[in-house]
Amino acid sequence: MGEIGAAVGSVRQRIAAACDRVGREPAEVRLLPVSKTVGPDRVREAVAAGCLRFGENRVQELVAKSDALEDVVGLSFAVLGHLQTNKVRDVARLAAEFQALDSLRLAAELDRRLQREGRQLDVLVEVNSSGEDSKFGLPPADVPDFVRALAPFDALRVRGLMTLALPSPDRRLVAECFDRMRQARDAVRQTGVPDFDELSMGMSGDFELAIEHGSTVVRIGRAIFGERR
Numbered sequence: 001m002g003e004i005g006a007a008v009g010s011v012r013q014r015i016a017a018a019c020d021r022v023g024r025e026p027a028e029v030r031l032l033p034v035s036k037t038v039g040p041d042r043v044r045e046a047v048a049a050g051c052l053r054f055g056e057n058r059v060q061e062l063v064a065k066s067d068a069l070e071d072v073v074g075l076s077f078a079v080l081g082h083l084q085t086n087k088v089r090d091v092a093r094l095a096a097e098f099q100a101l102d103s104l105r106l107a108a109e110l111d112r113r114l115q116r117e118g119r120q121l122d123v124l125v126e127v128n129s130s131g132e133d134s135k136f137g138l139p140p141a142d143v144p145d146f147v148r149a150l151a152p153f154d155a156l157r158v159r160g161l162m163t164l165a166l167p168s169p170d171r172r173l174v175a176e177c178f179d180r181m182r183q184a185r186d187a188v189r190q191t192g193v194p195d196f197d198e199l200s201m202g203m204s205g206d207f208e209l210a211i212e213h214g215s216t217v218v219r220i221g222r223a224i225f226g227e228r229r
C-alpha cells in the first residue's frame with residue numbers, strides 16, 4: 001500500500017478512536033478527503049483506498065479533475081469553497097454536494113441552473129461559528145430563518161451545516177465553535193425541517209475534537225495528502 005493509502009487507513013483509525021471515546025459509531029462520521037491542489041494520480045491512490053467523494057474548493061480545479069478522472073466509476077465531488085455566481089453553472093453540472101451556501105442570491109442561482117440540468121444537489125449552509133471577521137458564512141443565530149427561506153428551491157436538498165472552526169491551539173475555544181454548530185442544527189430541526197442531519201466540521205488539525213462534539217463529516221486534506229505546495 002502506498003503512502004496515501006496508509007494515511008487514509010490511519011485517519012480512519014483516528015476517526016474510530018474518537019467515536020469510541022464518546023460512544024458514537026464510526027459509520028456516523030463520513031470521511032471527506034480534500035483533494036484541492038492534489039493531482040489526479042494521487043487522487044487515484046485515495047480511490048484505491050476506498051474513497052469515492054472528494055472535496056474541492058476551486059471550481060476550475062473541479063472541472064479539470066472531473067475530466068481527468070472521468071473513468072472512475074462512482075467518483076463524485078463536494079465543493080467546499082465560497083462560490084461566485086458566475087461559477088454556479090459548473091457546480092450545478094458537476095458537483096454532488098455544495099457545502100458553502102451563504103446567500104439567498106446564490107441559492108436562487110444554483111436552483112435555477114440545477115432545474116435546467118434536471119439535477120438536484122445536496123447543500124450545507126456555511127456558518128461562521130467563530131465570529132472572526134475573515135470568515136464566510138452566516139452567524140449561528142441567522143441559520144433557522146435562512147434555512148426556512150430555502151424551502152422554495154426544490155433542486156436544493158438542504159442537509160445541514162458546515163463550518164471552519166477557530167484556528168486556535170486552545171481546544172476549549174475550538175470546541176465552543178463546534179457546540180454552537182450543534183445548537184444551530186438542533187434549532188433548525190426544531191422548526192420541523194426534515195433530514196437536516198449533517199454537521200460538516202473538523203479538518204486535519206481538529207477533526208477528533210469535532211467528532212467528539214457531534215461532527216458527521218470531517219474534511220481532511222493534509223493528514224491524507226501531505227502538506228500542500
Ligand SMILES: *Cc1c(COP(=O)(O)O)cnc(C)c1O
Nearest residue numbers: 034057080203204219220221222
Ligand atoms: C482545505 C480545506 C480543508 C482541509 O484542510 P486540511 O487542514 O488540509 O485538512 C477543509 N475544509 C475546507 C473548506 C478547506 O478549504
